[in-house]
Amino acid sequence: MNKLLRNRQGQLRNGWWILLFMAVFVASQGVYRPVSKGLQGLGIDKQWLSPLPVVFLLLVTWICLRLRRQPLSGVGLRLDATWLRHVVCGVALGTAELLVVSALIYLAGGVRFELDPARGLAALGHGLWFFAWGAVLEELLFRGFVFQRLVDGIGAPMALLLAGLLFALAHLNNPGMQGSTLAWATLDNALGAILLGLAYLRTGSLALPMGIHFGWNWTQGSLLGFDVSGLAQAGWLAPHLLDKPQWMSGGSFGPEASVFAVVVDALAVLLLWRWQGTAGRAAHALTVGPAPACPPPPPACC
Structure with a gap:
């Protein structure tokens, strides 16, 4: 029984830590929902409550980390x-990726752009607020405590593949997930998750994946005006999709459902895989087998 609970070092096995995290997370939802409804009942618009789920997820993460001392x-x-430099690097990388994807769609005759008559700094600011908190939330959830326990337990390669699968599955219910969109968007979401997981492993920090995640979504939705994962956005530009197959333009789902996004994300994954990273853990993080329980902190480098 003791071997089932603890590893050779006498530490609680990572699988049990993941189950504990899930239990605390589910319990937290019993508090989060009435708090959110109560604040909305006080007249606070739902869009301004974007930090609330992040606060609750941070609390769940903190509880589990405290139990691990x-x-x-x-x-x-x-x-x-x-950390700030890694965020800036990530935003630049995510923005560049999306711009390359959009340029390829444009050159293939899949879209033309016009200035949105309703554009304004307020729309850009609203997108910054919404996408920034969304990136923090999803990275904490998908590259945070649970992903890191998977890396320690089953090794980075398997953890990356499993996290990619879970991230893709989490987006299956998004609007427009059918036909060729289902295939290409699912593949790109999985590749995107692997890319973001590598960004964490190569730096030992969530700053780079958060920056990449935000840069891609904000550029896609708030700047270029594309739908983001099937959700309509108001951007500085207004893209008009032309008469091309959805697998080329991404259709109403957004560029994530385009073959060009898959190609660009695959290349980015390859580059990050070959990059030696900035963290001391990078040398062993992608080897087969469990990673050390307490890796050293990353040095100050971007």
Whole structure:
């Protein structure tokens, strides 16, 4: 029984930590829902409550880390100058990726752009608020405590593949997920998750994946005006899809359902795989087998 609960070092096995996280997360929803409804009942618009689920997820993560006798920074939230540089690098990379995908769709005759008559700084600011909190939430959920326990338990390669599958499955109910969109968007979501997982492994920080995630979504929705994962957006530009197959333009789902997004994300995954990273853990993080339980913190480098 003791072997079932603990590893050779006497530590609780990672599978049990994941189950504990899930139990605490489910319990937290019993508090989150009435708090959210109560705040909306006080007249606070739902869009301004975007930080609330992040706060609850941080609390769940903090509880689990405290039980492991680790600080909250241990999950990849060491908020210092290096962390900020990684965020900036991530935003630049995510923005560049989406611009390349959009340029390829444009050159293939899949879209033309016009200035949106209703554009304004307010729309850009609203998108910044919404996509920033969304990126923080999803990265904490998919590259945070659970993903890191998977890396420690089954090794980085299998953890990346499993996290990619889970991330793709989590988006299956998005609007427009059918036909060729289902195939290409699911593949791109899985590749995107692997890319973001590699960004964490190569730096030992959630800053780079958060920046990539935000840069891609904000550029796609708030700047270029594409739908994001099937959800309509108001952007600075107004894209008009032309008479091309959905697998080329992404259709109403957005560029994530385009073959060009798959190609660009695959190339980005390859580049990050070959990159040696900035963290001391990068040398062993992608080897087969469990990673050390307490990797050293990343040095100050972007």
